[in-house]
């Protein structure tokens with residue numbers, strides 16, 4: 036029997052390393068705070084971007100937005116009702132933020148997927164899900180070829196939202212209300228490099244206002260080739 040080196044469901048020393056190295060870097064970074072939970076590595080930093088940068092990214096999201104999609108099928112048409120937009124890394128204003136995120140985490144740029152923008156109007160949401168992959172899903176062969184399992188996720192809130200739109204981790208027991216310019220980052224893997232069930236998270240429905248965020252997912256291998 037051969038076991039793929041990147042088996043996404045099992046412990047992995049290489050993925051465990053990302054937890055140790057990125058965690059140590061964020062622990063030492065001025066202005067970065069760790070959420071006070073032991074079950075997952077969740078960090079945040081206020082004012083990671085400027086108002087002008089938020090404005091510029093919201094403009095790009097509005098220009099390119101289309102209905103958000105899901106990697107795995109669901110019967111629930113309300114599961115992810117937001118709109119999304121790919122933000123290409125060589126667009127100068129995207130590149131600046133993209134490199135700032137990779138530099139903060141200390142993960143080489145090539146591990147990062149294309150940055151995505153998300154827009155939620157009132158009533159729109161992204162129900163509880165994991166960002167990490169499973170090998171028993173039809174999408175896995177493609178994801179395996181594109182850098183394997185996801186490790187860290189970074190998000191930046193680009194707007195203040197009047198009501199709703201909290202990012203909720205029901206298993207870890209934390210809620211992050213959207214705050215303009217704030218960066219949120221978490222490790223989707225547990226200490227042993229296997230998927231961490233405590234990273235289940237939900238973008239709860241916006242009830243008033245509009246929520247704009249960017250999401251940046253990092254792979255264990257090179258996504259860019």
Ligand SMILES: O=C(O)CCC(=O)C(=O)O
Pocket residue numbers: 153161166200201202203236237238239248250
């Ligand atoms: O909008 C949020 O608060 C969460 C977004 C999210 O989980 C994702 O895009 O994967």
Ligand SMILES: [Fe+2]
Pocket residue numbers: 164165166236
């Ligand atoms: Fe997510």
